[in-house]
Amino acid sequence: MIVKADEITKQFLRKRENSNVFYAVEKTTAEFRGGNLIMIYGQSGSGKSTWMNMLGGILQPSSGRVLYDRTELYAMDDDTLSKFRNQHIGMIPQGQTAIHSMNVRENILLPFSLYGKEISAETGERADRMLEEMGIADLSAVMPSELSGGELRRMAIARALIRQPEVIFADEPTGDLDDENTRTVLSILRRQADMGKLVMVVTHDREVAEFADLTYRMSGGRLCLEEPEQIV
Amino acid sequence: MFTRMIRGTLFRQWKKMIMIAFTIALGASLATAMLSVVLDVGDKVNQELKTYGANITVVPKSSSVLNDLYDMEGEGVGAYLREDELGKIKTIFWAFNIVDYAPFINVDASLPDGSPVTITGSWFNHHMELPTGEELDAGMNSLRSWWEIKDGKWIDEQAETDEKVAMIGSELAAREGLKAGDTMHLSGEAGEGDFLIVGVYEAGGEEDEHVYMQLNDAQELAGLDGCINSIEVSALTTPDNELAIKAAKDPGSLTVKQYETWYCTAYVSSICYQIQEVITDSVASPVRQVADSEGAILEKTKLLMVLITILSLIGAALGICNLVTASVMERSSEIGLMKAIGAQNGAVTGLVLTEIMLTAIVGGIFGFLAGIGFSQIIGHTVFNSAITIRPMVIPIVAVLVTIVTLAGSIPAIRMLLRLQPAEVLHGR
Numbered sequence: 001m002i003v004k005a006d007e008i009t010k011q012f013l014r015k016r017e018n019s020n021v022f023y024a025v026e027k028t029t030a031e032f033r034g035g036n037l038i039m040i041y042g043q044s045g046s047g048k049s050t051w052m053n054m055l056g057g058i059l060q061p062s063s064g065r066v067l068y069d070r071t072e073l074y075a076m077d078d079d080t081l082s083k084f085r086n087q088h089i090g091m092i093p094q095g096q097t098a099i100h101s102m103n104v105r106e107n108i109l110l111p112f113s114l115y116g117k118e119i120s121a122e123t124g125e126r127a128d129r130m131l132e133e134m135g136i137a138d139l140s141a142v143m144p145s146e147l148s149g150g151e152l153r154r155m156a157i158a159r160a161l162i163r164q165p166e167v168i169f170a171d172e173p174t175g176d177l178d179d180e181n182t183r184t185v186l187s188i189l190r191r192q193a194d195m196g197k198l199v200m201v202v203t204h205d206r207e208v209a210e211f212a213d214l215t216y217r218m219s220g221g222r223l224c225l226e227e228p229e230q231i232v
Numbered sequence: 233m234f235t236r237m238i239r240g241t242l243f244r245q246w247k248k249m250i251m252i253a254f255t256i257a258l259g260a261s262l263a264t265a266m267l268s269v270v271l272d273v274g275d276k277v278n279q280e281l282k283t284y285g286a287n288i289t290v291v292p293k294s295s296s297v298l299n300d301l302y303d304m305e306g307e308g309v310g311a312y313l314r315e316d317e318l319g320k321i322k323t324i325f326w327a328f329n330i331v332d333y334a335p336f337i338n339v340d341a342s343l344p345d346g347s348p349v350t351i352t353g354s355w356f357n358h359h360m361e362l363p364t365g366e367e368l369d370a371g372m373n374s375l376r377s378w379w380e381i382k383d384g385k386w387i388d389e390q391a392e393t394d395e396k397v398a399m400i401g402s403e404l405a406a407r408e409g410l411k412a413g414d415t416m417h418l419s420g421e422a423g424e425g426d427f428l429i430v431g432v433y434e435a436g437g438e439e440d441e442h443v444y445m446q447l448n449d450a451q452e453l454a455g456l457d458g459c460i461n462s463i464e465v466s467a468l469t470t471p472d473n474e475l476a477i478k479a480a481k482d483p484g485s486l487t488v489k490q491y492e493t494w495y496c497t498a499y500v501s502s503i504c505y506q507i508q509e510v511i512t513d514s515v516a517s518p519v520r521q522v523a524d525s526e527g528a529i530l531e532k533t534k535l536l537m538v539l540i541t542i543l544s545l546i547g548a549a550l551g552i553c554n555l556v557t558a559s560v561m562e563r564s565s566e567i568g569l570m571k572a573i574g575a576q577n578g579a580v581t582g583l584v585l586t587e588i589m590l591t592a593i594v595g596g597i598f599g600f601l602a603g604i605g606f607s608q609i610i611g612h613t614v615f616n617s618a619i620t621i622r623p624m625v626i627p628i629v630a631v632l633v634t635i636v637t638l639a640g641s642i643p644a645i646r647m648l649l650r651l652q653p654a655e656v657l658h659g660r
Contacts, residue, residue, distance in 0.1 A: 049658060050654075056572075058571070058572050058652070058653045058654045058657075059652065059654040078577060079576045079577070082571070082576040082577070083574060084574075085572070085573065085574040086573060086575075089574075091572050091573055093569065093572060093657040094657065094658060097565065097569045097657065098569075099237065099569065099570070100240070100244065100566070101237055101241055101243075102237065102240065110570070110573060111573050111574060113237075114570060114573065114574055114575045114576075115574075115579075116579075
């Protein structure tokens, strides 16, 4: 899968000295291929989450196109785009996200449940493998409110991977994790890239660079490719 | 899993859901109570109004022509209805709506000193066993329920006595120095006799100068066996509409379908028409003042009830609107998450609406039961009788609850549809 941002911009209305329009992302064109773990780093407010959301199909750009191979993401109607996200994109949002009325296993299976699908034995086994891989197998029947930050994050990763999407977006996946959990999470994402998936990690944690194939810096709404030696 | 999500939300937001159910219950209870009363109020108001007397008078056709020509009050002379046909009134299509009736014959007589006096023969509590198996005590006791008995009592037709009895008006009693228990001698054109005065009444009109006695006694005095001048009928009627007004002018102008509708509806004109069919050479006409009052009071009462229902439902919709919106806002991060991982708007809307509708069903059932209680309180307080709950109230209330719940959920659903996952997942 090739994900291409074609001259996309995102502007928000915000009171500024000279203009009421604030460009969160300046006009940018970039192309990302499967099998890579892409790191996008930058300071808070640099526009990296906005960038990721536009590529992830949950925030329409102000201009430009987002292409998945030849499929133009925002040319689809809302329902088709939702289904596309469900089938092709794994989204690991910032913070601790869960449906609190469901246990850990049910949360992981949510992408299937949303389309009223019966959970097949194969899917159930995959969910169990995911739980095992994330190290939270013993928490399968536990409710999200009883999990720690790291466990919640691993649950969110398992939920993003359960449908085996070609593209995975992770927004600050190591934000509130200790060193051990950080390495566990990044190793999982690295393995996905090695399996041919496109993994894009948005972070301000430069430790991620160690796991990344390509690193971009987002600054003032501009995306720049950085050489490894430039990352301090 | 869908069920589990709903159950989870219902339990997790139980306080909010109870408030939503309570709001719906409040609206449903008022709607149930008001609808039950509206559907039953016609009969109740009619029954109340029956205490103001008859709403239909039947006179011989020739008397009616004279009345129309000369705008005369009272019955014509020389034309009579047949007493033996009185029972037929309870055989018409709307027989069960005839709650009371009484025949009248007016006779000129004189007192021993030669002074003239008007005598009216009628039924008082005349017992009838009808072909339908129904039994009825008909007569003036209930048709003139507003008469005040100053002395003695009403004539009791069912009392086993051979003595002839009469009631006299208060003015006549005062002028002649008569009281209950006295005997009065009366002479008519064809007979005379002594009558025991059992009661002195005050009607507040010219009747206070009259003497009332049993129908056959008056007929004997006048030599008019089996004859009556008029019949007063008290019937439960449906307020007139355009069809009834058109039919009252000329039933022949109606189409077959209109005729059937009119004939099979308890309009006063329809009942009059049917009475004319069974009483030979008669003209039955509504006492417009009473009939119009019934219609006007009924319509206003119904309008008031419907307005209360509408206002209570609007109030419930506004309450639901606030509560559902608050519920959706509280769960916006979960909804945003579901959308981000591919939930379609339809699925999310369906989830929220299912939760709300389940809550509405619970609230609606409690509201309906409470509404039945309210309607009985209204019935006993206002009409001194129970309100009959019509089966049709159930589907009407169900539809109203559904409409109100959906209408109240519209702003929340609009918010839900506009909700951007990227924004809520970043806490905006």
